[in-house]
Every structure is written in C-alpha cells, then in structure tokens.
Amino acid sequence: MTVLKYIKLVVLCLLFSPLYAGKGEVLADFSVWKSEFREVAGDCGISSDTLDKYLDNISLQKRLIKVSKRQPEFSKPIWSYVDSAVSSKRIRKGRKLLAKHSDLLKKITEQYGVSGEYIIAIWGLETGYGSNFGRSSILNALATLAYGSTRKEFFQKELCAAFRLLQNEKIDESQFKGSWAGAMGHMQFMPSTFEKYAVDFDNDGRKDLWNNLSDSFASAANYLKDSGWDMGRDWAVEVKLPEKFALSLSEPTTWLTVKEWADLDVTYADGRPLNLDEEDARLYLPAGRQGPAFLSFRNFQVLKEYNNSESYVLSVGYLAHRIRGGHELVSEWPRKDEALSLTQKKDVQFLLTVLGYEPGAIDGRVGDNTRQALRNWQGDIGVPQDGYINEDVMILLK
16 A cells, blocks of 8 residues: 555545544534525525525424435345335236326427326336325425435425425315425426426416326436437337456446447347447446346436436336336346445445545445446456446455
C-alpha cells in the first residue's frame, strides 16, 4: 500500500469510526424548524393563510427517518425484489385489469403514445392496483423528511409543492395521504410530479389521482410521454452472451447498435439471432455474469425517470411483458448468493474509495457509480468486469 493510500485509509477509518458517531449534524428542535420553514415558504408561492391553516398541525414522525434507509429496491437482492414485484398473482390480475380497462387505455394510448400494459404494470407496482395508497399524512411525512433525512433539500421542495397543491387544487385535505415518502394516489406521484404532469382527463374540473382512474392513468402516461417515451419501441430484451465476452461493455455509458451487439455474437436468450429494429442499446447485467443479461433500450431510461431504481425499472418492464403474454426469463438468478447487508455494501464502497476508485457516497446504495468503480477495480486485477457486488467480491477487496 502506498503512503497516500495509507493516509486515505486512516482518515476514512477515523471518519467512520464509532468515536465519531453522533458528532455529525445536530438537528434543531422541530418547532424551530417549522418556524424557519415559514420564513422561506413565501418564496415557494405559499400564502400565509395556507401556512396558518396547515403548518401548526404538522407533527414529527421519527419512524419515517428510519424507514427511508430501508427501501426494498436498494436492500433486497434483485431476484427477491423481482419475484415479489412480478408474482404470478400480480400477472394474472394485471391481465384482467388490462382487459377490463381496455377502452380507457386505448384512448390514453392514442393521446399519449404509451401502451396500456405499462400503465397497468406501474399501477401494480406502485399501489397493488389501487389496494394500498399508504396511510401517512403527506404533510407530516414530507416535513419529517425535510427536517431529518439525508435528502433535506429534495423533501423541502416536495413539501412546498404539497402546500401549493392544497392551496391551488381542489383536493380534500382528509384524503391527502400517501406513502412514507410523500407519494400519493393510484400511481404514487410526488407533489412536484403532480404539479407538472397530473391531468384532468375526463374534464370534470378536478385532477383526482385518488378516486379517478382516467386521471390517474392519463397522468402517468403524460409523465412517460414528456420524459421521452417512444411508442412502438421496447424497454429491454433478454439476451445470451458468448463465452469470453468483454463484460466491460456493460458500462452504462456504452451504447451500441443492435447490429453491433449481434456482431459480437450476442443473441436472444434462447440462442436465436437478434433481429430487432431498435437503433441502439446498452448491456444490463443486474446480477453480474451469472444472472440474466439484457439489452436495454431508450425506454428503459425513460422508466428510470419515473423511479430511478433499476430494480424497479426491470420489474415494471418485465411485469408489462408478462401482462401482455410474454414468456418467463430464460436464465436463472444466482440465488445461492447471500444478500449483503447495508453495512457490508458500505464496506465495499469504503474499500473501493481507499483503493483509489470513486464509488460515490458511502451510503450502501449500489448504483451506477459504485458498479463502475467496481468494474474499474475488477479490470485492474484481471477478473471479469461485471460490476456485481457479492460476498466473493467483498473478500477479494479486503
């Protein structure tokens, strides 16, 4: 180990040592925070009457700060998340609902260019087809997270948007409930998303995302359309890689034409030659070289605008595929791999940082930055560059 790396190691060990626990940011009293929020709320377009009506009744929900650190798309193994999200029960119900609402979905597809199975799939993942909107007060949840989470600025903006919705839209305060993170309605829109994309599709004078499926479905379609959804294009396709394939090509910035992937002997998962008309694609290995491989297209990136978790996007796309009658995945998941804990994932990020790579924040969330840092390290030590973190990788790093 070089002197520079040793110094980095000592500094990082100190920063993450138990000796430093509790010596970070000290939160002010919640009532003080509310007073400070009142001072800046005017810049968000919130009237003093609106603040007087709602702000004093907001209460701190400490449990939500803990919940925010345990999101399943970041904590579960990818196959466990997909198994739950794309269950046989959810597929069957999705097919029935696609048929039941076919007339409405046809109108929405004609106007927004988004096929109905994607709307139904998002609905299924977000609220179990409308069975669970969440019971948290939107204002309590957003205020709590704006006060005490690691993403204070984001949640404060959403809190401002929530106040504006109550101020400007015809929303019944009693139904202003949703998820622990402040998402609401059938399609779980955040307040700022509601402001930007919610539509009154049935022209009844209200944008109702709690009780009105036409407004809810059309709003989700409007969101995808504005994010760049390309009607007639797919989201991804499962593929098979040849032996001794250069896994470094799974970098998220590497986009090749489908013909170029075919020239590299990439085929459909069942071995048939690729004959897609998609212009370009990137290779996506959600569980490394031992799990299913996908060529993902531009619509995959559009779905990430709805939810930035690739586990979520894979599940939405796969559920839509199964709802419209598509087959199961051909390749098996590496289910023998033990799920790493949040602490272990932080350890991996920490070790990559010490070794001079750049995984981003040491937060236990394995995203593009962490996977790219891992690929770079894998390449330097001469092992396959699949960017997949498991216990074997952690042992190698140590």
